[in-house]
Every structure is written in C-alpha cells, then in structure tokens.
Amino acid sequence: xxxxxxxxxxxxxxxxxxxxxxxxxxxxxxxxxxxxxxxxxxxxxxxxxxxxxxxxxxxxxxxxxxxxxxxxxxxxxxxxxxxxxxxxxxxxxxxxxxxxxxxxxxxxxxxxxxxxxxxxxxxxxxxxxxxxxxxxxxxxxxxxxxxxxxxxxxxxxxxxxxxxxxxxxxxxxxxxxxxxxxxxxxxxxxxxxxxxxxxxxxxxxxxxxxxxxxxxxxxxxxxxxxxxxxxxxxxxxxxxxxxxxxxxxxxxxxxxxxxxxxxxxxxxxxxxxxxxxxxxxxxxxxxxxxxxxxxxxxxxxxxxxxxxxxxxxxxxxxxxxxxxxxxxxxxxxxxxxxxxxxxxxxxxxxxxxxxxxx
Amino acid sequence: xxxxxxxxxxxxxxxxxxxxxxxxxxxxxxxxxxxxxxxxxxxxxxxxxxxxxxxxxxxxxxxxxxxxxxxxxxxxxxxxxxxxxxxxxxxxxxxxxxxxxxxxxxxxxxxxxxxxxxxxxxxxxxxxxxxxxxxxxxxxxxxxxxxxxxxxxxxxxxxxxxxxxxxxxxxxxxxxxxxxxxxxxxxxxxxxxxxxxxxxxxxxxxxxxxxxxxxxxxxxxxxxxxxxxxxxxxxxxxxxxxxxxxxxxxxxxxxxxxxxxxxxxxxxxxxxxxxxxxxxxxxxxxxxxxxxxxxxxxxxxxxxxxxxxxxxxxxxxxxxxxxxxxxxxxxxxxxxxxxxxxxxxxxxxxxxxxxxxx
Numbered sequence: 001x002x003x004x005x006x007x008x009x010x011x012x013x014x015x016x017x018x019x020x021x022x023x024x025x026x027x028x029x030x031x032x033x034x035x036x037x038x039x040x041x042x043x044x045x046x047x048x049x050x051x052x053x054x055x056x057x058x059x060x061x062x063x064x065x066x067x068x069x070x071x072x073x074x075x076x077x078x079x080x081x082x083x084x085x086x087x088x089x090x091x092x093x094x095x096x097x098x099x100x101x102x103x104x105x106x107x108x109x110x111x112x113x114x115x116x117x118x119x120x121x122x123x124x125x126x127x128x129x130x131x132x133x134x135x136x137x138x139x140x141x142x143x144x145x146x147x148x149x150x151x152x153x154x155x156x157x158x159x160x161x162x163x164x165x166x167x168x169x170x171x172x173x174x175x176x177x178x179x180x181x182x183x184x185x186x187x188x189x190x191x192x193x194x195x196x197x198x199x200x201x202x203x204x205x206x207x208x209x210x211x212x213x214x215x216x217x218x219x220x221x222x223x224x225x226x227x228x229x230x231x232x233x234x235x236x237x238x239x240x241x242x243x244x245x246x247x248x249x250x251x252x253x254x255x256x257x258x259x260x261x262x263x264x265x266x267x268x269x270x271x272x273x274x275x276x277x278x279x280x281x282x283x284x285x286x287x288x289x290x291x292x293x294x295x296x297x298x299x300x301x302x303x304x305x306x307x308x309x310x311x312x313x314x315x316x317x318x319x320x321x322x323x324x325x326x327x328x329x330x331x332x333x334x335x336x337x338x339x340x341x342x343x344x345x346x347x348x349x350x351x352x353x354x355x356x357x358x
Numbered sequence: 359x360x361x362x363x364x365x366x367x368x369x370x371x372x373x374x375x376x377x378x379x380x381x382x383x384x385x386x387x388x389x390x391x392x393x394x395x396x397x398x399x400x401x402x403x404x405x406x407x408x409x410x411x412x413x414x415x416x417x418x419x420x421x422x423x424x425x426x427x428x429x430x431x432x433x434x435x436x437x438x439x440x441x442x443x444x445x446x447x448x449x450x451x452x453x454x455x456x457x458x459x460x461x462x463x464x465x466x467x468x469x470x471x472x473x474x475x476x477x478x479x480x481x482x483x484x485x486x487x488x489x490x491x492x493x494x495x496x497x498x499x500x501x502x503x504x505x506x507x508x509x510x511x512x513x514x515x516x517x518x519x520x521x522x523x524x525x526x527x528x529x530x531x532x533x534x535x536x537x538x539x540x541x542x543x544x545x546x547x548x549x550x551x552x553x554x555x556x557x558x559x560x561x562x563x564x565x566x567x568x569x570x571x572x573x574x575x576x577x578x579x580x581x582x583x584x585x586x587x588x589x590x591x592x593x594x595x596x597x598x599x600x601x602x603x604x605x606x607x608x609x610x611x612x613x614x615x616x617x618x619x620x621x622x623x624x625x626x627x628x629x630x631x632x633x634x635x636x637x638x639x640x641x642x643x644x645x646x647x648x649x650x651x652x653x654x655x656x657x658x659x660x661x662x663x664x665x666x667x668x669x670x671x672x673x674x675x676x677x678x679x680x681x682x683x684x685x686x687x688x689x690x691x692x693x694x695x696x697x698x699x700x701x702x703x704x705x706x707x708x709x710x711x712x713x714x715x716x
Contacts, residue, residue: 027419027508034418055415056423060392060521061385065414065502068426068558069565105565140508144423150385150498150523152595154565163418165508185550190584192545194563200426201559205552207427207463207512226548227585237510 007035007120012052021130024168026305027138031125035117035162039107045160048113050121053163059148063155069145070200071100074304075261076167077122077137077357079129080345085122086354087139088304088343090115092261097141099259100197105154106143114141114160115355121162122357134169134340138305170306175328175336177312178301180235181218182284183209184317188233188256190226195233195256203237210236218315220301224284226256232282238301238309239263242287243331245295247276254281262302266335268351275331284316291321298329307343308336365393365478370410379488382526384663385496389483393475393520397465403518406471408479411521417506421513427503428558429458432662433619434525435480435495435715437487438703443480444712445497446662446701448473450619455499457617458555463512464501472499472518473713479520480715492527492698496663528664533686533694535670536659538593539576540642541567542675546591546614548584553591553614561595568594576673578659582642584614590640596659596667597621600645601689603653605634612639620660624693626709633689642674649679656687665701666694 012032019029030053037048064070073093078086094111101108118139122129129137141162145155186209189195189202206221213221220236232251234240239260241250248270253259270277290296291314299311310333312326323329341347342354370390377387388411395406422428431451436444452469459466476497480487487495499520503513544567547553547560564579571579578594590609592598597618599608606628611617628635648654649672657669668691670684681687699705700712 025509030419030506053418056418056420057413057415060411060414060519061388061498061523062414064423064558065428065500066430066498066558067561067565068428069562070423070426072424103566104562105569138508140419140424142423148388150496151383152561152564152568154569161418165419187548187550190545190548190551192543192584192587193548193551194559199559199562200422200424201552201557201562203425203510204427204462204557204559206510207425208461210510211463211512226550229550 006048007117008049009124010049010051011124018128019166021132021135024130024135024166026167027165029166031128031164031166033121033124035121037160039158039160041156045110048117050124056159056161058146061148061150063145063147063149066150067145067152068199068201069104069106069155070143071097071104071106072140072142072198072200073097075139076304076343077129077139078343078345079131082345084345085126085129085357086345087118087122087357089261089265089353090118090355092264093141096198096259096261100199101143103194103197104199106145106158109143109160117162119357121164125164126357128164128166130166136167138165138167140165175308175310175333177310177326177328178219179217179313179315180220180222180311181213181216182314182316183213183221183223184229187226188223191255193256196253196259198258206236222314230283230285232284232287233257235301238303238306240301241266241299242282242296243298243329244290245297247278248331249278249280249282251282252279260302262304262307262339265339265353266302269335269338272350288316288319288321291323296323298332299323300329300332300335307339308332364406365475366407367482368407368409369482376486377524379490379493382488382493382524384525385523387523389486389522389524391479391482393479395518397516397518399514403468406475408482414517414519416504419506419508421503421505421507424508425503425510426557426559427462427464427513428501429455429462429464430498430500430556430558431455433476433497434662434701435487435497436701436703437489440703442703443484443487443715444703445476445480445715447619447623447711448476448713450622451499454556454617454619458557459501461552461555462557464503464516467501467518475520477715479522483522484715486522486524488524494525496523496525498523533666533668533691535668535684535686536577537575537671537673538578538580538669539571539574540672540674541571541579541581542587545584546581549613551614554611554617556616564594580672588641588643590642590645591615593659596661596664598659599624599657600640600654601656601687602648603655605636606689607636607638607640609640610637618660620662620665620697623697623711624660627693627696630708646674646677646679649681654681656690657681658687658690658693665697666690
C-alpha cells in the first residue's frame with residue numbers, strides 16, 4: 001500500500017537524539033522527518049514528499065505572515081502494548097481540514113493522500129512514538145499561504161506540511177480536574193465568523209483572555225457567544241460537556257464552535273452506553289442554576305491533547321461554582337478510560353475508530 | 359540623525375532591476391533591502407539591522423504558522439515634485455502597531471526605533487520610490503511569532519520586519535466610485551474580539567465574503583456588526599463615511615473597527631473645513647432610509663492604499679442603492695485632492711502630518 005503512493009522519500013542521514021520519554025512536554029520536540037506538498041493554481045497539489053525535518057524558507061511577503069490564510073489539524077498515533085501503531089480517526093481530521101480550507105478560501109487537500117501521508121510519515125518515524133502510559137505521537141498537518149503578494153486576496157500558492165512531536169501524558173498523574181474562568185469580556189468567535197474553522201486567527205484571538213485567566217489561577221477560559229455573552233461555546237482549545245441530573249449536555253454546533261473529533265467520539269460513546277446526551281444551546285446561567293440546586297453532577301472538556309479534562313471549578317463574574325466537590329466525575333473517568341483504552345488498543349474498538357499503520 | 363541609530367546596515371551587492379513604473383500593481387515588487395529585528399524574552403528587542411531583501415527561514419513549528427500571533431502596519435513614502443521624500447504620519451502607525459501588539463500578547467516595539475527604521479530603510483531604497491501621479495512606496499512593517507513550540511501560549515520569540523513595495527495609483531484613471539456588497543451572512547469581527555487590531559486573522563476571515571461579492575460584480579464588502587448584522591463597521595480594508603443632508607457620519611470606534619489613520623485624517627480635515635462630522639453607531643437601515651429619501655449625498659471609504667474611495671452603489675439583501683448618481687461626490691473629491699496634495703507636497707500641510715526622510 002504505502003510503497004504504491006506517489007510520495008517521494010528522502011531519509012535523514014543525521015537522525016536526532018530522542019528526548020527523555022519522561023519529560024516530553026507538548027509540541028516541544030519534533031521527529032526526524034516531515035511531509036511537504038506544494039500547491040499552485042496551475043499545477044494543483046503536487047510534489048508530495050517526505051524530507052528530513054528542516055526549516056521552511058519563505059518570501060517575507062508570503063501571505064501567511066500578513067493575512068493569516070492558514071489552517072491546521074491535530075491527531076495522535078499510539079503504540080499499543082503488543083507493538084502495533086495506530087491512529088485515532090484520521091479520516092475525521094482530513095474531512096475537517098477540508099471544511100476549514102473551504103471557509104478560508106484554500107483549495108481542498110485530497111483526503112486519501114493526506115491520510116496516506118500521515119501513515120507513511122508515522123511509519124518512517126515510528127521509533128519516535130514514545131512508550132509509557134499516556135505518551136503518544138502528536139501529528140500536526142497544516143496549510144500555509146505562501147504567495148509573495150500583499151493584495152488582500154486568496155493566495156495562488158500554498159504548502160501543506162505535516163510535522164510530528166512525541167508528547168507526554170497531558171496529566172502525568174492521571175486525569176485531574178481543572179479550574180476554568182468564564183470569559184465575559186473577550187470573545188473568541190461568533191456565528192458568521194471563522195470559529196468553526198481550525199485556523200490560526202482563532203487561537204491568536206484567545207491568547208489575551210487566557211493570559212488573564214492564568215494570572216488569576218485558572219487553567220483555561222470558557223468562551224461565551226459573541227453576541228450576548230450568555231451562551232456557552234467551548235473551553236480554551238476543547239469542547240465542553242455538562243452532566244445535569246443524569247443527562248449530558250453539550251453546546252450544539254452553530255458555526256462558531258469547533259466540531260471536535262473527541263467531542264463527536266464522546267457523544268457516540270455516551271449513546272452506546274445509553275447515557276442521555278443532548279446537543280443544544282446552553283446558557284451559562286442554566287449551568288449555574290443547576291450547580292446551585294445541586295443538579296450539576298459533572299463538567300468536562302474534550303480534545304485531542306487531554307482527551308477528557310474534568311472541570312472542578314468555574315468562575316463566572318466572580319461567582320465560583322465547585323463541581324462534584326472538585327473531584328473527577330464517574331462519567332468523565334469512564335470516558336477517559338474507554339477513549340484511551342481504545343486508543344492504546346487495550347480494549348475493544350466498537351466503532352472501528354482506530355487505523356493501523358503498517 | 360540616521361547615522362547615530364544602532365541599526366546595522368548590510369547593503370546589497372546585487373541590486374534588482376526596477377519594475378516598469380506604469381505597471382507597478384500593489385505589493386507585487388519589493389525593494390532591495392529589508393529591516394529585521396529579533397525579540398527573545400531574555401534579550402528583548404535586539405539586533406536591529408537592514409539587510410538585502412531575502413527569504414525568512416523559520417522552523418515549521420514557528421507559532422505564526424499555527425496560531426497566527428502576528429500584527430502588521432501599512433504606510434507610504436511619497437516623492438514630492440521638488441525631489442523630497444516624505445512619510446504620512448508614521449507616528450500613528452507605530453502607536454497603532456503597539457495597540458495591536460498589546461491585544462495579540464506581543465511585546466511592544468520601541469516606537470522611535472520603529473520610525474527610525476522606516477526612515478533609514480526608505481532612505482537606503484529611495485531610488486525605488488516611483489515617480490508619476492499617484493505612485494508611492496508602500497511600507498509594510500510586521501511582527502511574527504517565531505518560537506517553535508505547539509503549546510497555545512504567547513511566543514517567547516518574535517521577528518519585527520519591514521519590507522517595501524513601489525505601488526501604482528490605486529485608481530490609475532483618478533478616483534472612481536466602487537460598488538459595495540453589504541454582507542449580512544459572514545462577519546469580520548465583533549466587540550470583545552480582535553477587530554481593532556491589525557492582525558492577520560481579521561483579513562483571512564474576510565476572504566470568503568469578498569470572493570462571493572467579487573463574483574457578483576462588487577469590489578468590496580461592507581461589514582456589519584457581529585451581534586445583530588444591523589450596524590455598519592467598515593468596508594473591506596477601509597473605514598467608511600456617509601454624507602447625509604450636509605453632515606458626514608462614520609461609525610464610532612467600538613473595539614471591532616480598525617482605527618484608521620486616513621479615517622482620523624479625514625475627520626480632522628472635515629472639522630478644519632467646518633463640515634459637520636459625527637462619529638456614532640450607524641445602522642445600514644438609516645443609510646438606506648437616507649438614500650430612499652434623497653438625503654444620502656455621498657459615501658466613501660478611507661484607507662492607506664486608495665486614500666479616498668467613493669462608493670457609487672450599495673447592495674443590501676438584494677436592494678440596490680445608487681449614491682450620487684454613481685458619481686464621485688464633491689466632498690469625496692475634495693478630501694482626495696487635499697490628502698494627496700499634502701502627501702505629495704503640492705499644498706500646505708496644516709497639521710504637520712508629513713515627516714521628511716533626509
């Protein structure tokens with residue numbers, strides 16, 4: 001399979017020393033190789049290649065530096081106990097990448113080629129997939145507009161690149177509830193904007209609020225809608241769920257919320273377990289009311305990096321709300337154990353989510 | 359003055375052939391030199407230097423590619439008929455750059471050094487300032503986050519770069535009214551977001567709406583507020599003004615509108631001429647009502663590229679509104695003539711806006 005792809009391969013002659021597997025961090029170390037493919041209006045996507053990890057050289061007028069025409073994805077490769085290497089739902093990443101591309105006026109990537117590139121790159125750098133509980137190989141596909149023109153128009157030239165980073169467990173001690181600041185001043189995105197696209201500007205827009213929350217001792221911010229500052233959107237770089245009186249609620253996708261793959265997988269698992277799950281507009285007021293009346297049982301974020309991240313406390317306009325006594329809830333823990341169990345091949349994969357890299 | 363700055367200079371040994379001054383375009387050709395300065399958390403801004411125009415080499419994990427932490431500015435240098443070279447209000451650009459930096463969690467640039475860098479670079483490449491009516495040298499300062507780390511946090515490393523491009527008159531035939539599509543679906547920015555910052559993501563967010571408007575024969579889009587889609591924000595990459603019954607109105611700065619330097623200069627000139635000018639919330643409905651009742655006398659955009667761009671027609675939800683019979687209005691023309699007159703040194707500069715490069 002892999003040998004039949006049109007991807008040219010140039011192997012490094014100077015492999016790097018691998019980092020200490022107990023001190024990996026997130027996105028700090030990068031593997032020996034990267035994937036690159038070019039786009040021009042005339043040739044389309046072409047020159048798919050794997051090369052030694054190396055700097056990118058761009059004209060200073062390249063549009064990515066000025067107008068932010070760029071999208072990215074994030075997924076992980078896991079090493080199972082019996083030595084297999086598997087990816088979690090890579091098809092979902094490439095479908096979303098192309099939805100992001102469409103919103104940002106970037107030409108679509110052939111999805112099969114993208115998945116093949118991830119597989120082949122993972123295969124070549126498979127020695128970089130760390131052992132150890134919770135360790136994995138984080139894979140970052142991204143597209144940048146490279147045409148050196150200052151007119152505000154979609155670029156006619158792009159690069160699609162994949163880099164990979166061995167990463168540690170998000171919570172080295174196991175999952176641990178975080179404190180979240182409900183952001184009422186700054187806004188990440190709004191309906192009609194680009195909140196649903198995985199594009200750079202959404203992340204830059206969130207930095208200032210995140211810094212302010214960190215200074216007050218909160219790990220992340222909970223974003224509210226841009227129009228009324230009433231409705232819950234997402235948490236930092238995760239989607240968010242609340243369990244109230246036995247039912248799990250999450251904000252419905254509305255165009256300004258990221259369509260998270262761990263979010264989607266969480267909903268499928270909850271349904272599989274016959275736990276009621278509802279996607280709808282959720283106000284922060286009703287979450288607080290449920291909390292005050294003792295009906296808010298759990299809250300958690302979902303995302304590729306942390307998988308499931310329990311929320312132990314919210315702070316909304318100075319009112320603190322402790323959730324489940326600040327401890328990890330039962331459903332949060334079950335989701336974490338099952339999702340990571342499937343990802344590391346420790347348990348059955350009822351939805352055929354995992355894709356083996358051979 | 360210039361010789362006393364700490365800017366290191368490496369001159370090119372291989373000057374480029376200059377482009378045909380009648381076919382310059384906008385941001386297509388770049389001069390022989392560029393300015394670069396680096397930032398690290400430890401050293402602050404350092405190593406200010408002018409070097410031959412050359413590619414930028416960055417790690418593929420550099421934060422600018424993934425999280426869009428970047429800001430830019432745009433200003434112009436003009437050659438006067440008596441051979442002097444002058445800049446239009448560069449202090450305003452560097453003040454705004456630092457407001458953008460603050461919003462995007464980027465450390466401030468020393469404003470005096472920034473202005474000195476623009477002057478020195480313009481001086482070195484002054485042969486690139488084109489002659490000819492409406493021609494000028496467009497100057498693009500920008501900051502990019504360069505730290506190679508995938509964590510979503512502000513970068514600890516940046517580059518501040520200035521590149522320059524000889525540009526033609528925006529309207530080679532003189533100013534000419536444009537058709538504008540009032541955008542009711544897509545949103546550029548909202549209060550609480552980053553609309554006031556001159557940052558890449560705002561421009562990427564506008565591409566799709568602009569493409570759709572272009573396909574329908576409109577030059578730019580008029581952005582409405584993100585919350586209600588009722589209130590006027592700005593036009594494409596310009597601020598916008600409307601003359602109704604003798605008074606000129608423009609949307610008040612609200613945090614989601616760019617604080618344009620040509621906007622500010624236009625307001626000052628109107629006041630200088632005793633033409634009433636009002637900055638307030640403006641609904642698209644009231645503009646249409648004024649148009650239907652014959653009281654809408656003129657509409658125009660303001661920006662560095664076009665200076666003054668008359669609007670001859672709006673299209674809002676299918677209803678077309680022709681303004682001033684589709685012709686350039688008297689005040690629009692007077693503003694254009696006076697602003698360009700000051701910029702090219704053809705007339706008195708009552709506000710001491712121009713800064714000579716010696």
